[in-house]
Amino acid sequence: MPTDRSERTPTRRHVLGATAVVACGAALTGCAAGASTPGGVPPGVKGQVVAQAADIPVGGGKVISQWKIVITQPTAGVFKAFNATCPHRGCSVGQVADGIIRCPCHGSEFAADSGKCVKGPAESPLVEFALKVDNGGIVMV
């Protein structure tokens, strides 16, 4: 009977390695999936005014760090909200300009009108949240 524990019991390294393989395999299909569809907002933000519409530039956007949301205005009067957490490794996305949301960590880019991943290494879109504009305020719904 073997007494070497390493032959019978998976080590932390074995478990973490297997998890990484699954995550990478799942990620291989991500970017091709296209734009995200509106989903549920983070807890506590529903009904909150997260920004003023007048503060969101046309073609640009603004990261609301407090709520980990990025608000964009791809065309005049059209506002979008996305989860600001990059699907690659979890950094907060940063600059929004020229219709593109950029992640500063590894250079992924996402379309400001749909959240679609347009440049890797991220392989999936930003999750979109539903919003409404009420009295000039961007309200998460």
Ligand code: FES
């Ligand atoms: S965490 Fe955003 S590109 Fe890597």
